[in-house]
Amino acid sequence: MTSARIAACLAAGLASLWGQSEVSPNQPPNEDLYLYHSVPDIAVQPVGKPATPLSGLWRDRPLLITMVFTRCAGVCYPFLRSLRAATELAAKPPSGYRVLVLSFDSRDTVSDMKAAASGIGAGADEDWIFATAAEESVRRLAEATGFWFRWDGEKRQFDHPAVLLAVKNGRLVRLFAGGRITAESLGSVLRDLDGGFVPSYPLADKTSFRCFQYNAATGGYSLDWGALLLVLPGTIAFLAALLTFRPWRRRGARAPFPAA
Amino acid sequence: MPPSTLAADAGTLRLRRNTMLWALTAMALFLVSTLLGLFLRLFQGNAFPAVEPVWFYSSLTLHAIIMVGAWFLGSMAGVHYLLARYVQPSSTASELAMGGSVAGVVLIAISTLLGKFGVGWYFLFPLPLYPNGVWLPWATAVFFAGLAILAVFWLIWVLDLLRAIARRYSLSVALGWHILRGAKEPEVPPLVLITTVSLVVVTAALVAAALVLLLFLLHWSGRARVDALLMKNLTFLFGHIIVNITLYLGVAILYEMLPAFAGRPWKTSKLVAIAWNAVLLLVLFAYLHHLYMDFAQPRWVQVAGQTASYFLSLPAAAVTIFGVLALIYRSGFRWTMASRLLVCGVLGWVIGGIAAVIDATVAVNSVFHNTLWVPAHFHTYYLMGVVLMVLAFFDHLSRELTRPDTDVRAAGWTLVLLLAGGYGFLAMFYYGGATSVPRRFATYPEETLQGVIQARVAAAFVVVLFGTLAVYLSRVAARCLRAFADCRNAS
Numbered sequence: 001m002t003s004a005r006i007a008a009c010l011a012a013g014l015a016s017l018w019g020q021s022e023v024s025p026n027q028p029p030n031e032d033l034y035l036y037h038s039v040p041d042i043a044v045q046p047v048g049k050p051a052t053p054l055s056g057l058w059r060d061r062p063l064l065i066t067m068v069f070t071r072c073a074g075v076c077y078p079f080l081r082s083l084r085a086a087t088e089l090a091a092k093p094p095s096g097y098r099v100l101v102l103s104f105d106s107r108d109t110v111s112d113m114k115a116a117a118s119g120i121g122a123g124a125d126e127d128w129i130f131a132t133a134a135e136e137s138v139r140r141l142a143e144a145t146g147f148w149f150r151w152d153g154e155k156r157q158f159d160h161p162a163v164l165l166a167v168k169n170g171r172l173v174r175l176f177a178g179g180r181i182t183a184e185s186l187g188s189v190l191r192d193l194d195g196g197f198v199p200s201y202p203l204a205d206k207t208s209f210r211c212f213q214y215n216a217a218t219g220g221y222s223l224d225w226g227a228l229l230l231v232l233p234g235t236i237a238f239l240a241a242l243l244t245f246r247p248w249r250r251r252g253a254r255a256p257f258p259a260a
Numbered sequence: 261m262p263p264s265t266l267a268a269d270a271g272t273l274r275l276r277r278n279t280m281l282w283a284l285t286a287m288a289l290f291l292v293s294t295l296l297g298l299f300l301r302l303f304q305g306n307a308f309p310a311v312e313p314v315w316f317y318s319s320l321t322l323h324a325i326i327m328v329g330a331w332f333l334g335s336m337a338g339v340h341y342l343l344a345r346y347v348q349p350s351s352t353a354s355e356l357a358m359g360g361s362v363a364g365v366v367l368i369a370i371s372t373l374l375g376k377f378g379v380g381w382y383f384l385f386p387l388p389l390y391p392n393g394v395w396l397p398w399a400t401a402v403f404f405a406g407l408a409i410l411a412v413f414w415l416i417w418v419l420d421l422l423r424a425i426a427r428r429y430s431l432s433v434a435l436g437w438h439i440l441r442g443a444k445e446p447e448v449p450p451l452v453l454i455t456t457v458s459l460v461v462v463t464a465a466l467v468a469a470a471l472v473l474l475l476f477l478l479h480w481s482g483r484a485r486v487d488a489l490l491m492k493n494l495t496f497l498f499g500h501i502i503v504n505i506t507l508y509l510g511v512a513i514l515y516e517m518l519p520a521f522a523g524r525p526w527k528t529s530k531l532v533a534i535a536w537n538a539v540l541l542l543v544l545f546a547y548l549h550h551l552y553m554d555f556a557q558p559r560w561v562q563v564a565g566q567t568a569s570y571f572l573s574l575p576a577a578a579v580t581i582f583g584v585l586a587l588i589y590r591s592g593f594r595w596t597m598a599s600r601l602l603v604c605g606v607l608g609w610v611i612g613g614i615a616a617v618i619d620a621t622v623a624v625n626s627v628f629h630n631t632l633w634v635p636a637h638f639h640t641y642y643l644m645g646v647v648l649m650v651l652a653f654f655d656h657l658s659r660e661l662t663r664p665d666t667d668v669r670a671a672g673w674t675l676v677l678l679l680a681g682g683y684g685f686l687a688m689f690y691y692g693g694a695t696s697v698p699r700r701f702a703t704y705p706e707e708t709l710q711g712v713i714q715a716r717v718a719a720a721f722v723v724v725l726f727g728t729l730a731v732y733l734s735r736v737a738a739r740c741l742r743a744f745a746d747c748r749n750a751s
Contacts, residue, residue, distance in 0.1 A: 033482055036392040171393070208484040209475070211493060212558060221558040226490040233471060233497060234544045237464035244422045245431035 028161040028177030029146025035175065039065075039167050040144050042137035044102060046129045047114045054100075057129065058167050062097045062193040065165040067138075067147055069105035069158055070112040075179050079162040080120045082180040084128075089183035093194035099128045104142065104149050105158065106135045145172060168193050274351045275344055276661065277747035280740045281358065282337030283654040287733045287740075289330035289365070290647070294729060296323035298722045301685075303702055304715035314394055316702035317378025324381035325368050328503055329410065331647055333361055335509035336417060338653040339455050342516045343421065346452060347428050353420035360413025367406030375399020380700065382499055383407075385472075385491035389480055408473055415466045422459045425452060435540065436533030450528050450536075454512035457540045458505045464544060465501035468494045489556055493547075500547035503638065507609065508539065510646035511580060513653050514602050518584065521599040522591040526583060535575040542572040549620040553629050562622060569620035573613050581610060597671040598656035604679065605648035612641025615690070630700070632711070633693025636686055644682050651736070658739035661746070674732045681725030688718035 041055045057063050066083065068076040080101065087099065099122075103113055113130035114123065122128040133141075142148060149160035164181060166174040166189045174189045188198050209226035296319050302308065303316045336357070340349050371377040377399035379387045388400045425434050432438060433448055434456040472494045479486040519526045548565025551557050584606050593599065615637035619628050628634070659666075697704065697711035704711040 030482055030485075032386065032389070032479070032485070036390050206485060207487050208478075209490050210487045211490050212556070214556070226487050229471065229490060230493055230497070233464040233468040233494075236467045237460055240419065240463050241422065241431060241460045244419065245426040245429075245434070247431050 029148075029163060029175060031175040031177070034144070034146045034172055037144060037172050039165070039170055039172055040137075040140045041170065042133055042141055044100070044129075044131040044133045044137075045110060046131040047110050047117060049129075054167075055170060057098055057100060058170060061095050062093075062173075062190075063100055063167045064097060064189070065100045065102060065141075065167060066163065067102050067104045067142070067149075067160075068116070069103055069149075069160075070108050070116045071105065071157075073157055075160075075162045077116075077120070079179060079181070080116075082182070083164065083186070084120050084122055086181050086183045086186040090187040090190060093190050093196075095194060096127070097190065097193065101128065101130045102138070102141075103130075103132045104138045104147075104160070106138075108132055145175065164189070166190075166193050272351070273747045273751045275341060277744055277751070278351055278354050278358070279337050279341045279657065280661075280744040280747065282333060282354070283658065283740045284737055284744070285358070285361075286330045286334035286337070286650070287654070287737055289326050291726075291729060291733060293323050293326040293330065294722070294726050296326070298719060298726060301715045301719040301722055304704065305712055305719055306703065307716075307719075313702035314376050314378055317380070317700075318372040318376045318395070319378075320700065321378050321380055322369060322372040326365065327642070328381065328506065329361065329365065331642070331650060332414070332502060332506045332509075333357070334650040334654070335506050335513065335646060336414075336421075338513045338650055339451070339458075339509050340417075340421060341653075341657070342451055342513060343424065343455060345516075346449060347424040349424040350420050353417045357413045357417035360409050360416075364406045364410035364413070367402050367409065371399040371403035371406065375402060377403050382495055384495060385476065385486065385488055386479065388476070404473055404476065407469065411466045411469045411473075415463065418459050418462055418466065421455065422463075425456055425459075429456075431456075435537060436528050437537075439528055439530055439533040440537070442530075448528050450515035450526060450532055451512050453528050453533065453536050454508060454515060457536050458508045458512065461501055461540065461543050462505045465498045465505065468498040468501075472498060489554060492551060492554065496547040496550040497544070500550060501543060503642070504543060504546070507641055507646045508576075510605065510649035511576070511609070514580070514584075514605065514649050517653060517656065518587055518599070518602055521594045521596065521602075522587045523594075524587055524591055526587055531579050532583070535579040538575045539572060542568045546572045546620075549625065552622050552625045566620060566622055570617060573617055577610060577613050581606065596656070596666075597675070598652040598659070600671075600675055601648045601652035601655065604675070605645050605652065608644030608648060609641050609646070612637050612639075612645055615640060627696075628693055630698055631693040632689045632697045632699050632714075635699055636689030636693050639689060640686050644679075644686065654740065655736050658736055658743055661743035662739045664739060674728060677724060677728040678732070681721050681723075681728055684721030685718050685725060688714045688721070 039054065039058075041053050043051055043053050044057075045051045054063070054065075064083075066079070068080060070076075083099070101113070101116070101122075110132060113132060117123040117128065117130040122130075145163070145165055147161070147163055147165075149158045152159050161177055162179055164174075164176040164186075165172055166176070174192050176185060176189060178185075188201075191198050209229055210224040211226040211230060212221045213224050214221055299319055300316060300323060303311070303319075337354070340354055343349055374396075375398060376395040377388075378395060383403070388403070391397045391400065429446075429448060429452060433446055434452055436448055436453045438446070439448070472491060475484075475486045475491060475494070478484045515526055545564055545568035548557075548561060549569045552562055552565065584603065587593075588603070615633070618624055619633055619637055692711055692714045695708075695710050695714075697708045697714065701708075701711070
């Protein structure tokens with residue numbers, strides 16, 4: 001293989017690494033990729049109130065955003081109900097917070113959202129805002145936060161994850177993804193929003209190259225693939241030394257010194 | 261009998277010229293970094309209440325990288341020059357490293373000073389990926405690009421020095437294994453033994469750095485979720501070893517230079533070979549003492565960390581100290597500025613080493629962890645240890661190449677002020693550690709306000725240190741410049 005070919009292969013490999021896979025098909029958004037990013041200040045139309053930019057909602061207190069569609073036969077309503085229940089159980093931070101339920105379906109109207117609010121018992125709650133927004137605005141918000149939705153013509157439903165975006169001063173502080181949110185999970189999100197201490201975060205699934213695995217039942221550790229990566233630098237160094245010195249080479253072949 | 265001068269049997273004009281250039285570069289970076297250090301202590305002393313803390317953290321990052329980089333390169337330049345007495349290292353590799361180092365340092369300076377990148381030299385995962393409006397997002401990429409360039413070009417230089425040693429010595433001879441078996445021949449100088457050990461180990465450190473950068477890239481691209489514990493292990497495998505090996509390269513210079521002042525040889529004895537092979541065996545595990553507070557690490561790993569830290573430092577230090585004393589005792593030792601710096605450097609190594617071993621004890625670390633005791637110990641064996649050893653080399657070589665008049669009284673005062681400024685500054689770190697003042701705090705909370713006074717006192721000592729260094733280094737630099745010009749004219 002020529003050096004030009006090797007260089008081309010390396011470049012192609014690096015290029016494939018470089019390309020960010022921000023939206024993984026059928027996967028919830030990866031919080032790590034969006035944390036602390038600015039949230040676009042889109043305009044929304046709340047039920048029973050004048051249109052407002054999002055900054056009008058997060059200016060004086062943190063904002064929790066969830067994106068739904070009212071004709072959803074899947075995760076939207078169970079998630080909204082779990083969120084509603086969690087907000088009633090979780091301790092409220094002194095500064096308070098708002099919850100924005102935003103429709104990503106352009107067919108949804110303000111009256112659809114009003115019905116959805118009544119459906120989960122939040123119609124009279126001042127801190128819960130149900131709103132619609134222009135299609136383009138919804139797209140911008142979705143792109144900035146990793147949220148995705150796709151129309152499934154066969155099921156006549158949107159395919160989408162259920163997420164809760166915790167926004168403080170226009171920045172994404174936490175991103176919760178899952179079909180149901182508990183009071184404990186919401187409490188940790190609210191503590192983060194309030195600048196409180198969160199002792200531990202749930203570890204992401206499918207973490208690559210862990211050094212050790214912990215067995216909670218036995219209290220014992222076992223080595224995992226990451227431990228191999230730990231010994232790799234030392235192994236490469238000693239192999240490099242062996243290759244450089246080549247101990248199998250005949251002694252007479254060593255260069256005499258001092259050279260002329 | 262060791263050669264009495266460094267210049268007499270030094271290599272080509274190109275080698276001398278390169279070494280002078282490295283000396284000038286290291287000393288210039290050292291002064292800049294010392295000024296940054298002064299800024300940091302003044303900041304902690306509340307001298308700049310209107311300045312945003314982000315400048316403290318970006319300066320801290322730059323200070324650490326420059327200080328470690330400058331003296332790693334300075335010690336490499338010294339070892340390269342001295343190795344040329346026995347083997348033939350390539351000047352091209354040294355020049356490539358110079359180009360790469362300049363490019364890398366410039367990029368890191370841009371990321372910290374313009375991009376306000378301030379995560380510390382250890383860029384602990386995943387912090388660099390979350391600028392959160394504190395630093396500019398591009399600064400992370402520029403910083404990592406700078407680090408990658410440094411790692412690649414330093415690795416080239418390291419491997420070239422190993423190649424040069426391998427041309428004359430087999431691996432077992434270079435590591436003194438035949439001496440361990442009781443053979444006396446072939447003779448292998450301690451410089452070659454210590455340098456071989458150091459270069460093999462530093463190769464592992466640079467590979468670890470490359471691995472960390474690759475894993476950062478994988479995580480950032482979303483291709484994998486990387487384990488934070490693995491990243492911390494790899495980061496300290498790289499960082500701890502680079503600092504540790506810089507010290508050992510300085511010690512290699514000491515072994516080669518000191519006999520010239522004592523008029524006695526310093527040969528590789530069985531004890532010397534045992535001590536430095538113990539370093540080879542254990543240095544890769546000593547970094548684990550940085551992870552004592554990581555409870556997810558199994559207990560046997562923590563035990564290995566403490567054991568390796570103890571047995572890494574004790575044999576090499578004991579053998580070296582004994583060797584230095586034996587070499588000096590009744591030898592008619594020539595006390596020049598360079599030889600005094602070398603001996604003071606050993607003292608700094610010992611004091612810093614003892615403080616390091618104390619901190620590497622799990623029971624103590626649970627109290628001292630992330631207090632000012634940590635910078636206290638590494639600044640001692642660095643600033644008052646390896647820096648003095650490498651400065652001794654630059655001082656002595658530049659003096660031999662230019663033959664200036666020697667002002668003995670000025671040299672004496674320089675040393676006194678250097679030690680007073682240095683140890684005064686360090687004493688405040690130790691005192692801060694003993695009184696639970698945390699490290700890496702731009703400003704101190706009410707509970708540790710004693711740190712403010714300590715920082716102000718430390719800053720006063722740094723002013724003395726910087727003033728002395730500025731005067732002393734300007735003289736050494738003038739000689740280096742003259743020697744550099746002479747080499748260029750002669751070639």
